[in-house]
Amino acid sequence: MYSSIRFYKAAILCREFRTFLGVCNAHVRTFTNVKDYCESSEKLSDFPNIPIKRIRNFSIIAHVDHGKSTLADRILELTGAIPRNSASQILDSLQVERERGITVKAQTASIFYTYKNDEYLLNLIDTPGHVDFSNEVSRSLEVCDGVILLVDACHGVQAQTVANYYMAKKRNLDVIPVLNKIDIKHANPEGVCRDLQNLFGINPNSVLKISAKLGTGVGTVLDAVIERIKPPDVNREPPFRGLIFDSWFDKYRGALNLIYVLNGSLKLGQDIQSIITKKSYPVKGISILLPKESKTEEISAGQVGLISCNMRNSKESIIGDTIHLKNENVEAAVRFQPQQPMVYAGVYPADQSKHVALRSAIDKLVLNDSAVTVKVDSSPALGQGWRLGFLGLLHMEVFCQRLEQEHGTEPIITAPSVTYRIVLKNPKLIKQMGKETLEISNAALFPEPLNVKEYYEPLVKGTIITPTAYLGQIISLCVERRGIQESSTNIDNDRILMKYILPLSEIILDFNDHLKSISSGYASFNYEDHGYHLTNIVRLDIHLNGRPVEEFCRIVHVSKANAVAREMVAKLLELIPRQMVQIAIQGCVNGKVLARETIKAYRKDVTAKLYGGDVTRRMKLLRQQSEGKKKMRMFANIRVPHETFINVLKR
Numbered sequence: 001m002y003s004s005i006r007f008y009k010a011a012i013l014c015r016e017f018r019t020f021l022g023v024c025n026a027h028v029r030t031f032t033n034v035k036d037y038c039e040s041s042e043k044l045s046d047f048p049n050i051p052i053k054r055i056r057n058f059s060i061i062a063h064v065d066h067g068k069s070t071l072a073d074r075i076l077e078l079t080g081a082i083p084r085n086s087a088s089q090i091l092d093s094l095q096v097e098r099e100r101g102i103t104v105k106a107q108t109a110s111i112f113y114t115y116k117n118d119e120y121l122l123n124l125i126d127t128p129g130h131v132d133f134s135n136e137v138s139r140s141l142e143v144c145d146g147v148i149l150l151v152d153a154c155h156g157v158q159a160q161t162v163a164n165y166y167m168a169k170k171r172n173l174d175v176i177p178v179l180n181k182i183d184i185k186h187a188n189p190e191g192v193c194r195d196l197q198n199l200f201g202i203n204p205n206s207v208l209k210i211s212a213k214l215g216t217g218v219g220t221v222l223d224a225v226i227e228r229i230k231p232p233d234v235n236r237e238p239p240f241r242g243l244i245f246d247s248w249f250d251k252y253r254g255a256l257n258l259i260y261v262l263n264g265s266l267k268l269g270q271d272i273q274s275i276i277t278k279k280s281y282p283v284k285g286i287s288i289l290l291p292k293e294s295k296t297e298e299i300s301a302g303q304v305g306l307i308s309c310n311m312r313n314s315k316e317s318i319i320g321d322t323i324h325l326k327n328e329n330v331e332a333a334v335r336f337q338p339q340q341p342m343v344y345a346g347v348y349p350a351d352q353s354k355h356v357a358l359r360s361a362i363d364k365l366v367l368n369d370s371a372v373t374v375k376v377d378s379s380p381a382l383g384q385g386w387r388l389g390f391l392g393l394l395h396m397e398v399f400c401q402r403l404e405q406e407h408g409t410e411p412i413i414t415a416p417s418v419t420y421r422i423v424l425k426n427p428k429l430i431k432q433m434g435k436e437t438l439e440i441s442n443a444a445l446f447p448e449p450l451n452v453k454e455y456y457e458p459l460v461k462g463t464i465i466t467p468t469a470y471l472g473q474i475i476s477l478c479v480e481r482r483g484i485q486e487s488s489t490n491i492d493n494d495r496i497l498m499k500y501i502l503p504l505s506e507i508i509l510d511f512n513d514h515l516k517s518i519s520s521g522y523a524s525f526n527y528e529d530h531g532y533h534l535t536n537i538v539r540l541d542i543h544l545n546g547r548p549v550e551e552f553c554r555i556v557h558v559s560k561a562n563a564v565a566r567e568m569v570a571k572l573l574e575l576i577p578r579q580m581v582q583i584a585i586q587g588c589v590n591g592k593v594l595a596r597e598t599i600k601a602y603r604k605d606v607t608a609k610l611y612g613g614d615v616t617r618r619m620k621l622l623r624q625q626s627e628g629k630k631k632m633r634m635f636a637n638i639r640v641p642h643e644t645f646i647n648v649l650k651r
């Protein structure tokens with residue numbers, strides 16, 4: 001059976017060539033038409049029989065912009081999965097990824113590669129680099145046996161390189177160190193190799209040097225994947241067991257589940273059951289992502305396939321769930337450790353009549369972004385909505401952008417906040433709440449200070465890697481953000497790695513942006529959870545014409561209340577457009593006004609039609625106008641543009 005794969009290949013093969021620059025033992029083909037390749041039923045009919053020892057499952061991990069998606073493109077081209085000179089960043093298929101030029105979703109592609117005359121199936125996962133999407137990386141690593149650790153040969157080891165390396169090592173994955181961008185003139189491969197040796201003990205001789213942009217050495221990377229990454233440790237014997245590691249919603253087929261087969265095999269038409277929900281479904285379709293979806297009849301252990309099974313309710317598809325054949329007993333695969341959200345924000349429909357549509361959009365999107373948590377919430381000003389938990393501000397922005405772009409909704413997003421722990425002292429309130437410690441992320445629910453015994457805030461352990469030239473400014477930034485230095489290590493003569501304990505609330509909004517701007521883009525930052533710590537916080541209210549606007553209120557550290565109040569009021573002055581009434585913007589803590597600005601009303605020239613000098617008439621008209629405005633102010637419905645809610649929070 002397996003030999004027919006080769007027969008098929010011979011038929012559609014345009015040409016075989018050796019990698020044009022790398023040292024490569026492999027035979028690599030290109031195809032004239034990617035459709036031929038993807039839609040060959042003959043090839044895919046033999047797919048389940050590919051021996052386990054000829055399968056490799058691997059991810060490309062790296063710091064932001066070190067070239068993961070570019071390398072994925074070159075690998076797909078080299079193996080003939082996509083035609084040469086296809087659109088770039090083929091696996092970054094979301095509109096938000098193309099617009100922002102970043103990967104936000106891990107993407108899988110199954111590719112075929114011939115190495116020393118043997119056919120191999122490689123399952124490649126391109127992962128995001130930004131810390132806000134590290135959930136995607138850790139989820140992807142659960143179904144991999146090895147990783148390509150890509151490092152930019154100009155910028156060297158960065159904060160996410162360190163985090164990703166340890167994430168891979170913790171899972172006992174084989175690591176292939178690869179230096180990218182060696183085509184750039186000031187690349188310093190030797191220096192970066194030394195850093196890899198100093199930091200991780202990586203032998204410089206094992207480091208591959210490539211240019212993903214030009215394709216230089218990409219063949220050697222594929223050879224190393226086969227030589228250095230172990231085949232999957234799975235079993236083809238029944239019973240069938242599969243792990244759902246990604247899912248998304250298709251309007252015709254319902255929830256689609258990307259599964260990694262751990263045991264046995266799964267055939268079209270069989271009935272599968274979820275270990276968590278106990279619900280069962282007939283398998284309506286099985287496809288392989290080549291990267292285009294290509295139908296097959298069966299997949300077996302070690303392989304990755306997309307299953308459609310008429311799962312209409314997106315909540316039934318759970319990342320980390322184990323599926324098995326109906327009425328069979330299997331053990332659950334190890335569940336992914338869900339990452340705890342770091343930032344919370346309220347999401348409301350701009351128009352309450354769109355509530356159902358927004359709820360359905362959120363449900364569908366959460367299916368594709370399992371790191372987001374959803375709780376029902378309501379606000380007097382914005383009506384019924386939800387409180388969503390995100391891994392960071394960029395994650396929140398991307399999610400909201402996807403809600404708009406992919407689902408045509410227009411949500412209002414409230415101030416993002418971290419979760420504070422508040423220990424109450426008022427016995428009546430404790431009884432009413434049913435607990436002594438409250439977890440509060442919504443400033444609107446902040447209890448009266450006289451009822452509170454202690455406040456706690458979340459901390460993170462941050463890793464900063466920077467050239468020593470920017471050290472002074474970076475230390476000042478960390479001090480300003482209430483950071484405490486834990487350690488500092490020289491990576492080499494020019495670069496330093498520092499560990500800081502920082503309050504999460506001080507870094508979620510713009511810490512990274514500031515760090516980048518003061519270091520001309522050279523410093524990098526990564527963080528991990530570091531528990532809760534005693535603190536002193538207050539609720540800062542923003543009043544518009546004397547009325548508190550709940551969506552703007554924030555929990556701030558006492559030492560920052562004055563500065564934040566002034567800053568927010570000044571920002572709102574810029575962001576709220578002038579209107580027919582005068583608008584007073586005030587920042588208040590416990591009823592005390594800390595800052596105030598006024599937006600002047602438009603002054604319609606009611607005297608325009610008066611020609612000449614009738615002063616008394618002119619004054620009368622102006623008086624009438626001002627009386628009218630007083631009335632308007634009382635009923636004034638101040639128009640605050642949507643983006644103000646997010647923009648006001650960026651420093």
Ligand SMILES: Nc1nc2c(ncn2[C@@H]2O[C@H](COP(=O)(O)OP(=O)(O)OP(=O)(O)O)[C@@H](O)[C@H]2O)c(=O)[nH]1
Pocket residue numbers: 062063064065066067068069070071089101102103104127128129130180181182183184210211212213214
């Ligand atoms: N000169 C040069 N540029 C490269 C090379 N590889 C990637 N780039 C460029 O580096 C930039 C970032 O590349 P991406 O592939 O988007 O990086 P990424 O790691 O996938 O980025 P994220 O997914 O956002 O983390 C792009 O402008 C690429 O064209 C290379 O080998 N040489």
